[in-house]
Amino acid sequence: MTLKLGCIADDYTGASDLANTLTRAGLRTVQTIGVPAADLALPEVDAVVVSLKSRSIEASLAVTRSREADKWLRARGARHVLFKICSTFDSTDAGNIGPVMDALAGDAGDAIVLVTPAFPETKRTVYQGNLFVGAVPLNESPLKDHPLNPMHDANLVRVLARQSHRKIGLVDLATVVHGPEAIGHRLQELAGQGTGAAIVDAVFDADLTAIGAAALKSRVSVGASGIGLGLARALVEAGHVHSHAFAHHADAPVGGAAACLAGSCSQATLQQIAEAERVMPVLRLDAEALLGGRDETQRALGWALERLAQGPVLIASSATPDQVGVLQARHGREAAGHAVEQAMADVAEGLIRAGVRRLIVAGGETSGAVVDRLTIPGFLVGPEIAAGVPVLRAIGAGGGMLLALKSGNFGGPQFFADALELMR
Numbered sequence: 463m464t465l466k467l468g469c470i471a472d473d474y475t476g477a478s479d480l481a482n483t484l485t486r487a488g489l490r491t492v493q494t495i496g497v498p499a500a501d502l503a504l505p506e507v508d509a510v511v512v513s514l515k516s517r518s519i520e521a522s523l524a525v526t527r528s529r530e531a532d533k534w535l536r537a538r539g540a541r542h543v544l545f546k547i548c549s550t551f552d553s554t555d556a557g558n559i560g561p562v563m564d565a566l567a568g569d570a571g572d573a574i575v576l577v578t579p580a581f582p583e584t585k586r587t588v589y590q591g592n593l594f595v596g597a598v599p600l601n602e603s604p605l606k607d608h609p610l611n612p613m614h615d616a617n618l619v620r621v622l623a624r625q626s627h628r629k630i631g632l633v634d635l636a637t638v639v640h641g642p643e644a645i646g647h648r649l650q651e652l653a654g655q656g657t658g659a660a661i662v663d664a665v666f667d668a669d670l671t672a673i674g675a676a677a678l679k680s681r682v683s684v685g686a687s688g689i690g691l692g693l694a695r696a697l698v699e700a701g702h703v704h705s706h707a708f709a710h711h712a713d714a715p716v717g718g719a720a721a722c723l724a725g726s727c728s729q730a731t732l733q734q735i736a737e738a739e740r741v742m743p744v745l746r747l748d749a750e751a752l753l754g755g756r757d758e759t760q761r762a763l764g765w766a767l768e769r770l771a772q773g774p775v776l777i778a779s780s781a782t783p784d785q786v787g788v789l790q791a792r793h794g795r796e797a798a799g800h801a802v803e804q805a806m807a808d809v810a811e812g813l814i815r816a817g818v819r820r821l822i823v824a825g826g827e828t829s830g831a832v833v834d835r836l837t838i839p840g841f842l843v844g845p846e847i848a849a850g851v852p853v854l855r856a857i858g859a860g861g862g863m864l865l866a867l868k869s870g871n872f873g874g875p876q877f878f879a880d881a882l883e884l885m886r
Contacts, residue, residue, distance in 0.1 A: 464538065464539035465507070465508065465509060465510055465535060465538045465539045465540040466489070466508045466509060466539075466540070466697055466702050466703050467484070467489065467508065467509040467540060467542060467543075467544065467693060467694070467697060468509070468510060468512075468532070468535030468536070468538075468540030468542070468543040468544070469484075469509060469510065469511040469512065469535075469543065469544045469545075469546050469690065470511075470512050470514060470528050470531045470532060470535070470543060470544070470545050470546065470566075471511055471512065471513050471514060471546040472514055472515075472516045472517040472524070472528075472545075472546065472547055472548070472558065472559075472562070473513070473514075473515060473516075473517045473548070473826040473827070473829075473830055474495070474513045474515065474826065474829045474830045474833055474867050475825075475826040475829050475851075475867045475868055475869040475872075476546055476547070476548055476686070476687075476826065476869060477493050477511045477512075477513035477546065478493060478513075478841075478843075478850075478851065478852060478854060478866075478867045479686075479687045479850035479851065479869065479872070480511050480544075480546045480686075480687045480690045481493040481509075481511045481841070481843045481852065482687075482843055482846055482850060482851065482852035483687040483690050483691050483694070483850070484508075484509050484511070484690055484691075484694050485843045485852070486846070487691055487694035487695055487698065488694065488698050488703065488704075489507075489508040489509045489694050489697070489698075489703055490505070490506070490507040490508045490509070491507060491508065491509045491510070491511065491843050492504055492505065492507050492509075492510050492511070492840055492841070492842060492843070492857075493510075493511045493513055493840060493841045493843060493854065494510060494511070494512050494513060494839060494840040494841075495513050495833055495834070495838055495839055495840055495841075496512070496513065496514065496527075496839075497512060497527075497530050497531050497534050498510075498512070498534065498839065498840065499839065502839050502840065502857075502858055503857075503858075504840070504857075505842075508697075508703050509694075510535065510538070510540075511546070512531040512534065512535065513833075514527050514528065514531060515827075515830035515831075515834065516528060516558060516562070517547075517548070517552060517553070517558060517611070517826070518558075518611065518799075518827065519558070521556055521557035521558050521561040521562075522561070524557065524558040524561065524562055525558075525561050525562055525565045528545065528562045528565065528566060529565055529566070529569060532566055532569060541681060542677070542678055542680070542681055542682070542683070542693065543566065543570070543681065543682055543683075544677075544682075544683050544684070544685065544689065544690055544693060545559075545562055545563060545566055545682065545683070545684045545685075546685070546686065546687070546690065547559050547579060547684060547685065547686060548579065548686060548826075548869075549579045549580075549581050549584060549586040549686035549687065549688070550579065550586065550593070550595060550600060550603070550605045550613060550871075551579050551593055551600065551613065551618060551621060552605070552608065552611040552613065553611055553621070553625065554611055555624045555625060556625070557625050558625075559622065559625055559626075559684065560622055560624075560625025560626030560627075560628075561625065561626075563575055563577070563622075563626060563628075563659060563682075563684050564626055564627050564628060564658075566682045567628075567658070567659070567682050570680075570681035570682045571681070572680050572681050572682050573653045573658070574649050574650075574652060574653040574657060574658055574659060574660060574680075575628075575658065575659040575660070575680070575682055575683065575684055576633075576645075576649065576659075576660060576662055576673065576676065576677045576680065576683045576684070576685075576689075577618075577622065577659055577660065577661050577662065577683070577684040577685060578661065578662040578663075578664050578673060578684075578685045578686075578688070578689055579593060579618070579685055579686040579688070580593075580662075580663070580664035580665070580669070580670070580685070580686070580688050580689075581670075581686050581687055581688030581691075582664065582665065582666055582667050582669075582670070582688070583667065583688070583849060584687075584688075584849055584850060584872075586686065586688070587664065587665045588618065588661065588662070588663050588664050588665070589635060589663055589665055590632070590634060590635075590663065591617055591618050591619040591632045591634075591661045591663070592616045592617050592618070593616050593618055594616070599616035600613050600615070600616040601613060601614050601615055601616045602616075604728065604729050604871075607783040618661045619631070619632055619661050622659065622661065626658070626659060627658075628657070628658025628659045629656055629657045629658055629659075630657065630658075630659050630660070630661065631652040631655075631657035631659070631660040631661075632660060632661050632662075632663070633645055633648045633649065633652075633660050633661070633662040633663065634663050635663040635664075635665060635669070637663075638662060638663055638664065638669050638672055638673065639669070639672075641672045641675075642672050642673075642675035642676040643676075645662065645672060645673065645676035646676050646679055648660075649676070659684075664688065670688050670689065670691050670692035670695075671692050671695050671696070672692070673689060673692045674689060674691070674692020674693040674694070674695055674696040675692070675695075675696040675699075675700075677689060677692065677693060677696075678693060678696050678697070678700075687850060715886070716819045716820065716862055716863065716864055717819060718817050718818060718819025718820065719770040719771070719774075719813075719816070719817050719818045719819065719820070720773075720774040720818065720819075720820035720821070720822075720882055720885065721766065721770065721774060721775050721776070721777070721813050721818045721820075721821055721822070722738065722742075722774060722775070722776040722777070722821075722822040722823075722824070722878050722881075722882075723776075723777055723778070723806055723809060723810060723821070723822070723823045723824070723828065723832065724776065724777070724778040724779070724780045724823075724824040724825065724828070725778075725779050725780060725802065725803065725806050725823075725824065725825035725827065725828025725829075725831075726780055726824045726825030726826070726828065726868075726869075726870030727780050727781055727782065727783065727786050727825075727870070728825075728870030728871045729871075730870060730871045730872070730873065731780055731824045731825065731868075731870045731871075732780055732782065733875050734824065734873060734874075734875060734876075734877045734878055735776065735778050735780060735878075737875045737876055737878075737879075738776050738878040738879065741879050742773060742774050742775060742776055742878070742879075743769050743775045743776070744775070744776045744777075744778065745762055745765050745766070745775070745776070745777045745778070746778050746780075747762060747777065747778065747779045747805075749779055749781055749785070749786075749789050749798075749802055750789065750792075752779060752801060752802055752805040753789075753793055753798065753801045753802070756808070758805065759805050759808045759809050759812070762777050762809050763809060763812040763813070763816075765777075766809075766812075766813060766816070767816055770813075770816065770817070770818065774820075774882050776878060777806075777809055779802050779805065779806055779828075780824075780825070786798075799827065802828075803827050803828055803830075803831035804831060806828050806831060806832060807831040807832050807834070807835035808835075810823070810832040810835060810836065811835050811836065814836060814863075819862060819863050819864065820863070820864045820865075820882070820885045821863065821864075821865050821866075822865070822866045822868070822878060822881045822882070822885075823865070823866070823867050823868065824868045824870060824873075824877075824878075825868070825869075825870050826869050826870065829867040829868070833865075833867070838856045838857075838858065838863075838865075839857065839858035840856075840857045840858055841854035841855060841856055841857060841865070842854070842855045842857060844864075845884060847866055847873070847877070847880055847881045847884050848868075848872055848873040848874060848877055848880065848881075849872065849873075850869065850872050851866055851867070851868050851869075851872050851873060851877075851881075852866070853865075853866060853881075853884060853885055854866065854867065864885045866881045866885065868881075
């Protein structure tokens with residue numbers, strides 16, 4: 463297998479978003495969970511997205527895991543590797559975007575790295591280096607209240623400079639609209655001035671195509687699924703990849719019960735849970751009780767087992783920002799987050815033992831904990847439920863299951879019902 467594109471994603475839902483984007487653009491794509499084992503059988507593909515749960519862990523560990531993934535991808539022929547981050551640049555001043563970028567670029571020998579989280583299709587745009595979520599700057603969006611990585615600065619040049627050892631510059635929109643050659647020329651200018659990474663503006667879909675073509679000239683890029691789309695288009699247009707309809711039957715039906723888990727505290731997920739109560743039984747867990755032992759998870763499993771034969775159920779640990787803040791104040795941010803994630807993984811494991819074979823998980827950290835617990839090594843990418851959220855068929859140890867892994871802010875109000883309908 464000789465890969466045309468390698469990707470390293472810093473969380474599982476973001477990896478699914480990217481794999482879905484590459485598939486739609488015509489690349490045969492597989493998403494793996496962690497660096498694949500040597501004996502994992504993969505189909506012939508154009509791109510592999512290695513999913514890591516590295517967004518919020520200690521920076522040096524994120525660097526180590528990302529370099530291992532990069533080595534695996536390069537060994538299978540990937541000349542260009544995209545480090546896939548969240549479209550809202552989720553990170554703290556300690557990392558992990560900057561440290562991983564520095565390490566991968568150093569290994570690749572790139573003098574300057576192109577960086578953009580823009581994805582206009584999902585209303586993420588960058589102008590003059592500032593990230594907008596819809597019509598508002600990042601620091602005025604709901605991401606300012608993110609429980610793990612609250613974002614209080616929209617200027618990505620400043621944000622990345624606080625994390626990276628490299629000098630950070632800007633390729634502005636006035637340059638981007640002139641196409642890949644102009645972008646490349648500006649990058650060379652910046653590199654000559656000692657700049658080691660550049661935030662690149664993108665406001666329109668066409669900007670991604672130009673950025674992707676420019677990025678392929680180097681060995682490493684950093685960004686969200688938007689730049690992945692640009693890279694895929696560039697590979698197809700250059701004739702390096704022949705556009706495919708992915709025919710691995712990732713959406714073929716499976717038997718068994720269906721269930722939904724929600725751990726995200728985003729406004730979008732909270733609304734989706736409220737809408738789900740109209741069409742299925744919903745259990746809202748007591749987060750404080752989850753931290754106190756296994757009684758709450760056992761209550762959740764008992765509740766679910768009484769209802770699964772009648773149809774899908776939803777179990778939610780999601781809470782409002784104020785409720786999360788109180789929990790974090792009592793137990794610490796990391797301890798509270800980890801405990802809730804592991805409790806949700808306990809619930810998922812119990813549901814699978816009870817015969818659930820169609821599982822929908824909302825929340826990046828929750829999805830990571832669940833997939834790790836279920837020891838699923840990878841997925842085939844199926845049809846799209848909502849922008850950035852495909853149906854996934856487990857391969858390897860998790861074969862015979864369909865999953866959907868949703869970032870908190872993704873999907874419309876009826877997301878859970880829409881997902882269940884497509885996975886029926």
